[in-house]
Amino acid sequence: MKTRVTEILGTQYPIIQGGMAWVAEHHLAAAVSEAGGLGLIGAANAPAEVVREEIRKARELTNKPFGVNIMLLSPSAEEIAQLVIEEKVPVITTGAGNPEKYMAAWKDAGIKVIPVVASVALAKRMERYGADAVVAEGCEAGGHIGEQTTMTLVPQVVDAVNIPVIGAGGVGDGRGMAAMFLLGAEGVQIGTRFVVSDESIVHDNYKDRIIKAKDIDSVVTGRSTGHPVRSLRNQNTKDYLQKEKDGASFEELEGLTVGSLRRAVQEGDIKTGTVMAGQIAGLIKKRQSCKEIIEELVQETQELLKGAEKWEK
Numbered sequence: 600m601k602t603r604v605t606e607i608l609g610t611q612y613p614i615i616q617g618g619m620a621w622v623a624e625h626h627l628a629a630a631v632s633e634a635g636g637l638g639l640i641g642a643a644n645a646p647a648e649v650v651r652e653e654i655r656k657a658r659e660l661t662n663k664p665f666g667v668n669i670m671l672l673s674p675s676a677e678e679i680a681q682l683v684i685e686e687k688v689p690v691i692t693t694g695a696g697n698p699e700k701y702m703a704a705w706k707d708a709g710i711k712v713i714p715v716v717a718s719v720a721l722a723k724r725m726e727r728y729g730a731d732a733v734v735a736e737g738c739e740a741g742g743h744i745g746e747q748t749t750m751t752l753v754p755q756v757v758d759a760v761n762i763p764v765i766g767a768g769g770v771g772d773g774r775g776m777a778a779m780f781l782l783g784a785e786g787v788q789i790g791t792r793f794v795v796s797d798e799s800i801v802h803d804n805y806k807d808r809i810i811k812a813k814d815i816d817s818v819v820t821g822r823s824t825g826h827p828v829r830s831l832r833n834q835n836t837k838d839y840l841q842k843e844k845d846g847a848s849f850e851e852l853e854g855l856t857v858g859s860l861r862r863a864v865q866e867g868d869i870k871t872g873t874v875m876a877g878q879i880a881g882l883i884k885k886r887q888s889c890k891e892i893i894e895e896l897v898q899e900t901q902e903l904l905k906g907a908e909k910w911e912k
């Protein structure tokens with residue numbers, strides 16, 4: 600399964616794992632890379648030295664390429680932007696902002712740069728700044744989201760840039776992956792399905808919550824703050840949405856989110872914690888290894904796209 604994306608990444612398959620905060624650590628990244636995709640370490644809000652350790656630990660588990668996702672709102676973003684150069688990380692993705700001030704240094708270091716974008720405007724800007732590809736992430740994705748749906752964003756980004764586009768947000772199986780290809784993408788980024796993988800270190804309660812999720816369990820909080828976040832409905836989202844309706848202050852709302860993702864991921868507090876997941880959670884019904892997930896995705900996709908010339912560039 601060769602596209603411009605596999606060429607850029609040096610992977611067997613054009614599948615990238617999402618750089619999910621607290622979830623995308625070295626075990627998951629290494630397992631996805633070992634299975635032929637591109638694993639990512641999600642730097643999120645972690646201190647730079649923690650990210651360095653994660654990179655080194657992943658290297659002990661795999662010789663295959665893996666990347667780092669830099670969350671640009673992090674207080675450590677600047678330091679991590681430098682650290683990835685020192686550690687000779689081959690691929691960077693970025694999220695929650697515009698990485699242009701770092702791009703020249705990354706390109707000079709020979710790093711492949713793949714910003715995650717939620718708009719055509721940012722995709723075009725990233726191409727001008729030398730991005731090797733972009734991830735076009737629609738609002739079906741989990742975590743921090745933009746306004747456009749994947750269905751509408753992906754083809755508009757494909758038309759607007761010449762670099763390859765990786766579709767994200769709502770992709771959970773081969774049907775979703777094939778759909779991304781038909782919209783013009785040359786790869787996919789997948790998050791939620793890997794959260795429930797055997798190699799994912801998230802608490803069993805969190806995995807079970809995703810597996811039990813129904814289509815309507817996905818909600819967006821934080822629209823009033825300008826930082827909308829998609830997660831699964833629970834006591835936390837109920838309290839948050841009520842406070843938003845009541846016009847609560849930013850500080851009061853923040854009180855509900857500080858440490859809440861870590862509590863859900865590590866302690867299994869899926870009631871008052873934040874269970875970030877994409878809208879496709881309702882489709883995900885079983886736990887599998889990363890290798891099984893990737894092989895199933897590829898097999899289903901190839902079956903659906905038989906005869907479509909997208910496969911051979």
Ligand code: TUI
Pocket residue numbers: 620643670672693694695696697715716717721736741742743744745826828
């Ligand atoms: O970044 C993500 N997903 C994330 S980041 C995160 S941590 C966080 N939690 C709460 C609030 C904020 C961050 C959890 N999940 N996905 C990629 C993504 N990037 N989605 C949306 C964007 C985005 C949004 C606006 C990228 C750029 C942007 O504007 C930049 C500009 O200056 O135009």
